[in-house]
Amino acid sequence: MRLGEIVTAGVLALLSIYLMYEASKNGVGYTVGKGPQGGFWPFWLGMGMLISTGFITLNWVRRVSPPSRSEEPVLDAFGIRTLILVGGGIIGFVALIDIVSMYGAVALFMLYYLKLLGRHSWTVTLPMVLVFPLALFFFFEGVMQITMPSGMSFTDPVYNVLYNIIY
Amino acid sequence: MEILSLLGDGMLVALQPLNLMLILIGVSLGLFIGAMPGLGSVNGVAILLPITFLVPPGSAIIFLAAIYYGAMYGGAISSITLGIPGASTAVATTFDGRPLAMKGMARLALVAAAVGSFVGGTVSNVLFSFLAPLLATVALSFGPPEIFALMLLAFATFVGLGGDDIPKTVFSICFGLVLATVGFDQISGAPRLILFDMTGFLGGISFLVLAIGVYGIGEMLWTIESTRGEITKSEADISVKGIIEDTGTSVKKGWKGMSIGSFLGFFVGILPAAGATPASLMSYAVTKMVSKNPEQFGQGHVGGVAAPEAGNNSASTGSMLPMLTLGIPGSPTTAILLGGMVIWGLTPGPRLFVEQSDFVWGLIGSFYISNFFALLVNLTFIPLFIWMLRMPFTILAPLIFVLSIVGGYAAMQDMFDIWLLLAFGFGAFFLRKFDYPLAPAVLAIVLGPIAEPTLRQSLLLSSGDPSIFFTRPIAAPIMLVAIILLLLPALKFLRRGKSSGAA
Numbered sequence: 243m244r245l246g247e248i249v250t251a252g253v254l255a256l257l258s259i260y261l262m263y264e265a266s267k268n269g270v271g272y273t274v275g276k277g278p279q280g281g282f283w284p285f286w287l288g289m290g291m292l293i294s295t296g297f298i299t300l301n302w303v304r305r306v307s308p309p310s311r312s313e314e315p316v317l318d319a320f321g322i323r324t325l326i327l328v329g330g331g332i333i334g335f336v337a338l339i340d341i342v343s344m345y346g347a348v349a350l351f352m353l354y355y356l357k358l359l360g361r362h363s364w365t366v367t368l369p370m371v372l373v374f375p376l377a378l379f380f381f382f383e384g385v386m387q388i389t390m391p392s393g394m395s396f397t398d399p400v401y402n403v404l405y406n407i408i409y
Numbered sequence: 410m411e412i413l414s415l416l417g418d419g420m421l422v423a424l425q426p427l428n429l430m431l432i433l434i435g436v437s438l439g440l441f442i443g444a445m446p447g448l449g450s451v452n453g454v455a456i457l458l459p460i461t462f463l464v465p466p467g468s469a470i471i472f473l474a475a476i477y478y479g480a481m482y483g484g485a486i487s488s489i490t491l492g493i494p495g496a497s498t499a500v501a502t503t504f505d506g507r508p509l510a511m512k513g514m515a516r517l518a519l520v521a522a523a524v525g526s527f528v529g530g531t532v533s534n535v536l537f538s539f540l541a542p543l544l545a546t547v548a549l550s551f552g553p554p555e556i557f558a559l560m561l562l563a564f565a566t567f568v569g570l571g572g573d574d575i576p577k578t579v580f581s582i583c584f585g586l587v588l589a590t591v592g593f594d595q596i597s598g599a600p601r602l603i604l605f606d607m608t609g610f611l612g613g614i615s616f617l618v619l620a621i622g623v624y625g626i627g628e629m630l631w632t633i634e635s636t637r638g639e640i641t642k643s644e645a646d647i648s649v650k651g652i653i654e655d656t657g658t659s660v661k662k663g664w665k666g667m668s669i670g671s672f673l674g675f676f677v678g679i680l681p682a683a684g685a686t687p688a689s690l691m692s693y694a695v696t697k698m699v700s701k702n703p704e705q706f707g708q709g710h711v712g713g714v715a716a717p718e719a720g721n722n723s724a725s726t727g728s729m730l731p732m733l734t735l736g737i738p739g740s741p742t743t744a745i746l747l748g749g750m751v752i753w754g755l756t757p758g759p760r761l762f763v764e765q766s767d768f769v770w771g772l773i774g775s776f777y778i779s780n781f782f783a784l785l786v787n788l789t790f791i792p793l794f795i796w797m798l799r800m801p802f803t804i805l806a807p808l809i810f811v812l813s814i815v816g817g818y819a820a821m822q823d824m825f826d827i828w829l830l831l832a833f834g835f836g837a838f839f840l841r842k843f844d845y846p847l848a849p850a851v852l853a854i855v856l857g858p859i860a861e862p863t864l865r866q867s868l869l870l871s872s873g874d875p876s877i878f879f880t881r882p883i884a885a886p887i888m889l890v891a892i893i894l895l896l897l898p899a900l901k902f903l904r905r906g907k908s909s910g911a912a
Contacts, residue, residue: 243843250843254580261587264602268594277868280594280601283586283861290583297576307574309843316842317634324634329835332626332810336827344818348811355810360803370804378815386448387456388819 243312248302255295262288327359343393343401345375384408415766416538419774422767423471427464431472432775436783439479440790446487446621446816449496450480450725450742458749466753467768471775473749474729477742478530478779481685481722482787485522485714489515490794491809493625493816497616497686497855498721501693503624504848505706505713511632512709515798516791520655521714523787525667529719530780532671533678533726538773541730541762544679551680553866554877558887559677560860563687564853565894566694577845585853586860588614595862596869609825616854617820618830623847625813626834629806631841652788663715666696670719677720678727684740685724687859690852692720707848726776733757733769 262285269279270286302310317325335351342350349371356367382388383404392401422428442453453476461469484499489506502522509518536544551559564582591602592613603610660667670692677688696716697706706713729746731737736757738744750757755765762769798805817830837847871877879885 247843250839261602264604265587265590268597268599268601273873275872277865277873280597280599283864284590284602287583287587287590291580291587294576294580294583298580301574301576307577307844316839320637321634324630325838328633328806329630329838332814332834333831335810336814336824336831339814339818339827340824344815348815351811352807355807356804360801360807362801362803366804374808374811378811381445382815382819386442386452386819388452388822390815390818391824 243309243314243316244302246316247307247309248299251295251298251302254298255292258288258291258295261291328355331355331359339391339393341393343397344390345379346393346397348375348378379404380408412539415770416774418767419770419772420777421774422467422771423775423778428468428471428771428775429778431464431468432475432779432782433786435472435475436479436482436779436786439476439481440483440486440783440786441479442476443480443483443496443499444486444794445819446491446493446625446812448816448819449484449498450477451745453477453480454742454745458745461749466750466755467771469753470746470750470755470768470772471779473746474772474775475779475783477725477746478722478776478783479786481530481725482523482526482783484721485526485718486519486794487812489518489522489714490797491625491812492628493809493813494620494851497620498689498725499717500616500620500686500848500851500855501689501717501720502714504693505708505710507624507628508707508709509711509714510798514709516651516795517655517658517711518709518714519791519794520652520788521659521663521711522718523784523791524656524659525663525670525715525718526722526787527780527784528667528715529671529674529721529723530726530776530783532719533675533723534773534776534780536672536675537726537730537776541734544730547679550883552881553863553870554881554884555887556680557860557863557867558878558884558891559680560687560856560863562887562891562894563691563694563856564860565891566691566698574844574846577843578849581846581849582853585619585850586857588619588850589854589857590861595858596865607825609823609829612823612826614829614854615821615826616851617817618826619833619854620851621813621817622830622833623837623851625809625817626831627837627841627847629809630834630838633806634838652791659711659715662711665699666692666712666714666716667719669696669699670716670721671723674720674723675727678724679730684728685721686855688724688727689717689721690855693717722780729776733761733772 265281265285265288268281270281271279272282273279301307305311331351331354335347338347338350352374353367353371356362356370382390423432438457439450439453442448443450454473457476458473461472464472481498484494484496485502485506488494488499488502489510492503492507492510494500494503506518506522509515587602591604591610593599593611594601600611673692673695674685674688677691678685693713693716696712697703700706700712702710728740728743732743732747736747738747747757755761755768813830814827818824818827821827840847867877868875878888
């Protein structure tokens with residue numbers, strides 16, 4: 243954690259510098275008689291971020307913050323596994339939205355999480371996988387009139403049936 | 410006395426069968442719409458606006474106002490049960506609502522939110538009824554310098570929200586404020602901070618993207634990882650007796666927060682540039698500041714739930730005031746209500762109270778009725794919400810992830826924002842591990858779009874002279890209090906540095 247704390251502070255310092263650079267494109271000056279230019283506010287806030295990382299580094303040197311005193315790893319084996327399996331699953335879910343539609347991606351994600359990660363029985367998994375996406379469809383597309391991504395053209399037959407129900 | 414008579418007549422109008430039915434339907438619909446992450450009162454009011462052409466105009470606005478009320482109650486449900494603030498008005502409720510739910514006290518949190526909402530709504534209705542014309546004049550005297558001073562005061566109170574690590578808190582606030590500047594410069598119209606030249610940033614970064622990313626994805630990943638996946642399902646009790654007991658507990662432990670939220674919320678709500686979101690945030694921050702046990706806030710303090718809920722409900726009534734008395738909408742939802750009124754042939758403004766007094770007092774009377782029924786409906790559905798928490802975490806977690814993504818897309822309608830939401834989620838996971846408080850960043854991204862334009866408008870008004878903030882009679886004292894509050898943590902930080910150096 244101690245190493246992670248200073249690395250994080252370093253990354254955030256670089257982020258701050260980048261944001262200040264981007265802000266400078268809109269002008270960071272103060273025009274007398276008018277007030278600040280467009281980049282003034284974000285530039286000096288970025289400076290505030292940078293100065294904060296300086297104090298965070300100072301606290302790291304002085305071992306004031308709990309992470310700066312800890313020798314534990316940032317992520318142990320369980321943590322890495324969680325990030326890969328759960329976090330990876332969510333990334334896969336979002337990546338599938340434009341392919342199999344939002345509701346298709348919901349169904350696949352629920353199947354992955356409930357059956358593979360949660361090890362639930364098919365009795366629990368199947369109803370959730372089938373009913374939950376449908377419920378979301380009728381709520382968002384039917385009641386709230388909010389359209390979700392429908393994916394690629396092979397999902398059209400399913401959508402045609404569902405839209406015939408609500409319209 | 411005349412006001413009491415008018416109010417009585419108004420309540421009789423609201424209690425007519427058609428209006429009463431619309432109130433019941435409206436608060437119920439609003440409750441469920443507000444409970445869904447990504448959806449809020451503005452969605453419900455906008456979508457149901459056309460239906461109101463089937464009923465008389467007075468009944469129509471009563472129905473929409475009931476939806477507004479219900480949604481304010483409903484926002485707390487997502488915050489408490491799922492840990493995802495569904496709307497900006499419910500962000501502060503997450504701070505203590507979710508920890509209470511994780512301790513198996515979700516019912517107490519939901520009851521505290523409902524009772525706080527009811528108290529806030531009632532106090533604001535009374536203030537509205539008796540002080541509307543006077544408060545309209547006060548609201549008019551708040552210009553950009555006063556609004557900026559108020560925002561600075563809000564930020565000053567938030568610094569205290571970050572806990573002991575002041576540099577990380579300041580970083581978080583500054584980061585949130587910078588994120589709020591992405592997109593287009595409101596004054597000049599020029600693109601600004603289009604990071605890595607990605608055109609998706611042209612639309613700016615919505616608070617919902619950050620909030621859902623932080624709380625829906627990041628917090629959940631952190632919970633799963635830190636508890637080693639061994640989260641046992643909540644065995645929260647579902648009983649009427651329990652709800653009644655919790656009502657008593659909420660009042661006993663949360664009365665201070667309810668009082669602060671009710672009055673502060675209403676006052677902030679009547680300001681056209683402010684609204685329910687800053688009202689709820691400030692109510693939380695001030696309640697924490699004056700509490701005897703501020704260290705308990707953020708860990709599951711009842712006052713931390715009651716205060717923002719009282720604040721946002723009070724402010725939602727307050728935001729109707731500039732709409733009705735001045736024709737200036739106080740929030741996006743009241744802007745739609747204003748549009749509806751114009752379509753129905755009602756002209757908001759000072760003459761409305763005189764020329765359409767039946768309509769105005771019928772509406773005000775309906776606020777009391779809506780508030781009461783919203784409390785009843787909310788308390789009735791609490792067992793259903795608690796039942797959700799009894800699900801195994803391996804079922805609840807994917808539901809939360811799915812609702813985060815689906816709710817986020819419903820609000821933003823752009824896959825770029827969903828990827829950004831994920832990025833914030835993973836970033837929040839790592840920052841959480843290093844004790845970076847993220848609540849201040851979420852608050853800052855909400856208030857930033859109000860703070861920066863008002864700062865620049867003030868400086869334009871004064872031809873660049875910053876003393877405008879210290880020479881106006883309302884702005885000056887607010888600025889001084891804000892600066893003192895901002896300097897206090899810095900002094901504490903320096904004092905701690907000296908004592909650890911001496912040790």
